[in-house]
Every structure is written in structure tokens, then in C-alpha cells.
Amino acid sequence: MKMAALGPGMYKIRRKEYQSGGNKAGRKNVNTIHLLTVRGVGDGLRYHIDHDPFGAHPRDMNLLDDYEIVSRYDGPPQIDHCLITLTFTDAAGDTFNFQVKSLWTLRALMESMEFLKKPFDFVVRKRK
Structure with a gap:
């Protein structure tokens, strides 16, 4: 599933450079998991990464190609x-x-x- 074509809901995402077991010294920390909340449809579609209150339409987000989907939440996360x-x-x-x-x-x-x-x-x- 492509990041720019997600339906409304909550997703667990991570950077594509994610390295299992941690990062090597001297490199930026890409081993973090983020929460993506997708709200709305059509032109009202908004992607909220972590605690972003305003969000942005997927066509306006340049960083989406840097992330991959880990899983989708079926309900609120525990x-x-x-x-x-x-x-x-x-x-x-x-x-x-x-x-x-x-x-x-x-x-x-x-x-x-x-x-x-x-x-x-x-x-x-x-x-x-």
C-alpha cells in the first residue's frame, strides 16, 4: 500500500532506513516509530504525523517517500x-x-x- 493512498485511520510508520537492532554511531537516528493519523477524504484529506495538529494533504508532503507502513491500527492503540x-x-x-x-x-x-x-x-x- 502506498503512503499517498491511505484511507482514514491510524497507522504505525517508520523511516525506510530503519535498522533492526539500532543505529550505528555517527549516523542520524532513523530508528524511530511514528504515528500517522489520516483524516478526511478528497481535498479535505489530511495526514498528521505524530502530534501535528494541522496536518497536510498527501500531495503537499515531500517526506512521504521516506516512510513505510509498519501496520494499521484496527482500534485505538493500547x-x-x-x-x-x-x-x-x-x-x-x-x-x-x-x-x-x-x-x-x-x-x-x-x-x-x-x-x-x-x-x-x-x-x-x-x-x-
């Missing part, structure tokens, strides 16, 4: 071992990585560290 990494750099150039396993923990982290709210555009929801 998610195991979820992990969110929050990375930021301070004024001294030191990088911090916070890892959380739920949105509740991420929200609690943002609410407890005031200095993170502005750079991440975090707004506390008003409770009713």
Missing part, C-alpha cells in the same frame, strides 16, 4: 508504560529533565513550580 518528559534549560545553561507518568502529576508539577508556568504557557483551570 498504551503501556506511559512517560512524559519535561525538559528545560535555565539561564546558566544547565538542562533539567523531569519525568512524570500521568497528566495529574504534570499538572501538580506545574502548579508547584511557579517559574515553569510562563515558559510553558500553563494556565490553571478555574474550578466551578
Whole structure:
């Protein structure tokens, strides 16, 4: 099945240069799996790779030839071992990585560290 002729649904895709067992040192990392979501039909057809909110029509995507389809999801993907990494750099150039396993923990982290709210555009929801 060609990437430009997919029907609506969710697909697991990877780069064609994918190497089983990992990448060799000094080469760019192409050993990543991506999520392709196809929505709409005709001129309203949109391809969304990973978290792209707007998507693009397949004729407008130059990168499609670089990918191949691994599989199609028949339903929502089963998610195991979820992990969110929050990375930021301070004024001294030191990088911090916070890892959380739920949105509740991420929200609690943002609410407890005031200095993170502005750079991440975090707004506390008003409770009713």
C-alpha cells in the first residue's frame, strides 16, 4: 500500500532506513516509530504525523517517500508504560529533565513550580 493512498485511520510508520537492532554511531537516528493519523477524504484529506495538529494533504508532503507502513491500527492503540518528559534549560545553561507518568502529576508539577508556568504557557483551570 502506498503512503499517498491511505484511507482514514491510524497507522504505525517508520523511516525506510530503519535498522533492526539500532543505529550505528555517527549516523542520524532513523530508528524511530511514528504515528500517522489520516483524516478526511478528497481535498479535505489530511495526514498528521505524530502530534501535528494541522496536518497536510498527501500531495503537499515531500517526506512521504521516506516512510513505510509498519501496520494499521484496527482500534485505538493500547498504551503501556506511559512517560512524559519535561525538559528545560535555565539561564546558566544547565538542562533539567523531569519525568512524570500521568497528566495529574504534570499538572501538580506545574502548579508547584511557579517559574515553569510562563515558559510553558500553563494556565490553571478555574474550578466551578
